[in-house]
Amino acid sequence: MSSHHFVKEGQEPALIIANGESCSYEMLTGLMEWCPYIVALDGAYERVKKLQIQPDLVIGDFDSMEDVEMLEHTTYIRDKSQETTDLEKAINHLVKKKYSAINVVWATGKRLDHTLNNFHLLAKYTDTNIVLYDNHSKAFVLPEKYSKVYKKGSKLSLVPLHSCVGITTKNLVxxxxxxxxxxxxxxxxxxxxxxxGEVTISYLSGTLVLIESED
Known part of the structure; x- marks a missing residue:
């Protein structure tokens, strides 16, 4: 099984492997190098095992995990609540463990309802730095003042969750x-x-998501 380096809990982002379309193995293992704690949703468990990856935690309602092999050094949490999705269960667990940053893969593709719900979770957890990754995009909620150096032509999309007021940008086409x-x-x-050069984005109120994309 693949391993990941140890750092003090909460200092580096945790990684959640959801149950949507798989990203590339290179992206997945690259993120694992920087994430000391890996959570797999129960629906992704068998796919994760086939990649020889051992998560620290598997969480969900376990509807899809009847009679499966349990790994010795993995914790399993069954939460049958229908009030939250399995991804929400994973995020809530990490927030309780004091993680302030969470990377999420396999959260897009496959079922459209799951993809849309996963995207809108960014608005629910604005106090936590959650980043959604897939093979083509990276999405996260912007602070009210944001700046970063980009190359000319980099594709950026600003997506409001509900309404976002007073948006001002510099160095965009x-x-x-x-x-x-x-x-x-x-x-x-x-x-x-x-x-x-530097791109700056600011806004007065609301929730604004930035999506960095590559074709």
Missing amino acids: YPLTGETLSIGQRSGTSNSVLKD
Whole structure:
């Protein structure tokens, strides 16, 4: 089984392996190198085992885990609550363990309802730095003031969860100046970086997700 280095609990992001479409093995193992604690949802357990990865924890309602092999050094938590999804159960567990940053893979693709719900969980846990990864994109909630250096042409999308007010950007091809984005009205998809250098994004209120994409 693959291993991962040990750091003090809570200092590095944890990794959740959900039950959507698999990302590349290279992406998965690359994230594992920086995540000291790995959680697999029960629906992904058999796929994870086939990759010779041993999670620290498997969590879910275990509807899909009848008569499966239990690994010696893995903890199993059965939570049959129908009030939360298995991904929410995993996030709640990590928040209780004082993780302030969580990376999530296999959370998109397959069922559209699961993908949409997983994306909207970003709005529920704004006090936790949650990043969704797949082979083409990385999505996370922006702080009210954000800056990062990007290469010219990098694809960036601004997606409001509900409504986001007073958005101002610098160094994007399609700039925003004190503008509002809202679901069903206006979004900021398929923007790109104007030139090599720092991109800044700020807003006054709401929840704004940044998606960094590659074709």
